Amino acid sequence: MKNVPNDQIKDAKLEESGGLGVRHIITLILCSCLAVNYILRVNLSVAVVVMTDANRTDGQLVFDWSPEEKGVLLSSFFAGYLVSNVVAGYFVTKYSNKKLLLMSVTYSTVASLVTPFLVNWGGFYVMFMLRVSMGLVQGFMMPVAQGLMSKWIPPSERSRCGSIVIGGTHIGTIVSFVSSGFLGDSPGGWPSIFYFSGLLSGVWCLLWYWYGADHPDSCTRISEKERLFINKSLSGAATPEAAKKRPIPWRKILTNKAVYALMIDMVGHNWGYWILITQIPSYFAHVLHFDTSKNGTLAALPFICVWIVSFPVSFTSDYLISRNILTISSARKVFNSFGQWGVAVALLFLAYPPSVNAAVVAYTIGVTMISFTFVGFMINVLDLAPNYAGLLMGLTNGVSHITAIFGPAFVGFVVKPLDNVEGWKLVFLVAALLFFLGNLVYVIFGSGKIQDFNNVDESKSEKDTEKAEKEPLKS
Template identity: 35%
Template structure:
């Protein structure tokens, strides 16, 4: 057992955590920025209705879906650090260009730039799964994996809070300038400190490397395996995982893109308070994600429950809970800000269960292909992420009509429930027989994820 409280594996986890903090900050900043950009009380506002805004929201995912499947394969072949570095670097540059593009090219130029950001972020999730499989020992998988992916929640929460104040005091362009600058700083740090695996790290001790290799079974190197595409396509548990990921994304991105507008139009909250109240659910979700990971690891270690039960219970908390809270929101008194914000906090906060739920099932089912599998499920999930804001825009013909907002929430609730039921019935964390297909070559430097 490696006794170090903080080792090089923890440094890698921390760097990947901040990559997701920054990546999601740049992914969601448009949700608050567009409120300021279209505010008729501001100087030179953009005259964009809800339909145009919905197109802008979805444009990120036009590019995002393209690299999902290839990036899992690329990470396995060439390593994950180069892909993560390029992703954040491109997002940094584009973020700095967005104010210029929106001013001179309008919403169409903004859609193109957001599409480029989405394209470059397409490799983030598959590459994260790949690097977690290289660096994180099995005994620490849930808590460190949850910590890394918790960066998506913290980045979202911080961005929503900061955006409200930045827009109020310095104007909405400053949101993108600050994001781009912070991302550039991260790229410099990761360039010098990041590594594809313990075998390639220049800073790791022999003791820590041996601990990680022993835990993951990498002592003698690992076979480079051909992805069993046909078996993946015919795997009922894997198809249920695709459905679950897609249903989760529908809910997550509907709420992400629409909550600031709901706060502004229905609850009449000003821009500074809007950012804080919109962010509150994501901070709660981040806080709840920490005990979820710790309890999962501890419960499995003590044999309190099987890994399959652990994942499905966690996931049900993260999907059924929000669905019921959304239904309650539809029946809450109109204009009651405290109750509405409280219910939205419950909706998003309970979503934390998915981080120790379906998000880790890829690694449970087939650790050798976890990156590729994450790329596939994320591809389909983000096709849904394109559709969800557009559907919300179509429903919200009158953006001030509380009944139309209730319909958006009802649809989201139904999708949460149905997708999780499918996952409970057909999903599994059991190791799949096609995890070990016929090998093609052996290379100790190219270790597939465990």
């Protein structure tokens, strides 16, 4: 396999591709996949506030979980997620991405629907096991999504389509915060939060089963014109058959500084990001004193801003790269710096807010800045190694989510009681520092160039495979 020559990419851009096509529908379906998965993932952030509110009168069971136990529950998802990401990265290179994604979301659907019944029966430990198991299956989501994008999205559309797909995480967060706050206050109480999440993800499973496809060559709905356009744009990518046979260059991957720079940046990002996602409802409730319904709506506001801002940001990135104003490496680092360091500055204001309104504004601006990372580290695996995008995402995303486990748990141990302002101040300062240091490493050592381990000699790999198949087993 060879890198995609610049003249081929330019020809592919100029060639008529039929405008909007099946690749854009696949993009939207992947966006909705991330949305429903994040609804399933984030719903506990609001639900746990309702589930432990002794003042509620909706007749639902109330749980006497300590701050430490709530922190463990909020981070338990990532115990499973961490392990399965690395495994999923390998599976993505060898098995049907469509089937892997369908099985993952189907399990999450069932787990969400049975959560109220099982938790009412088994309490804390059952909830813990459900969240760990859901993390295990959702660990396939990002590696599979990146693997599918590497097969469907031309380089000239990478920032835009990548931002749309990743934007699904924030659409899901918006829907989860708003709907969970509303449903938690409804007569159905906290169980309705899990029923709603499960029903939405079930609808997505039916859509993906009907329309999803592993590759343009295996899709029956795509036009021949669009198929040729995508395949020509991705002419350096391995064919589906070769992808299953090629060896994985583990040594080169595990000694590549750009991979480690990406991983370190993701470590810093995930610590702060998941504190903002999982802990802000508690912060609003116990420090800013918003009730549950206001909690959901207000906590969702920044993610609405992220989703809106991501569109001009992604188009700007593609424009600057296509006009040779910025190289891919420079564009990734510039936009990522706006995102990571912008959040860090906002967290400093959140740690020392002069008023409640100032805290809300700082939170909103800080989360909005994350939209810049959509065209930074979040799609960098597609730049480094399109042929191993799913594997790289599984590896880097899995390792980096160690901090997604310890971040929320850190809040549970530091913030005692939950209205402890000094404890929250320490939480925000640590998160700001990790956002800053992670991006600093990425700026110095990161890259947007295709790495040498992406280029596997397919002909040699196939000959070696044939030779091995013909040789008798040695005793």
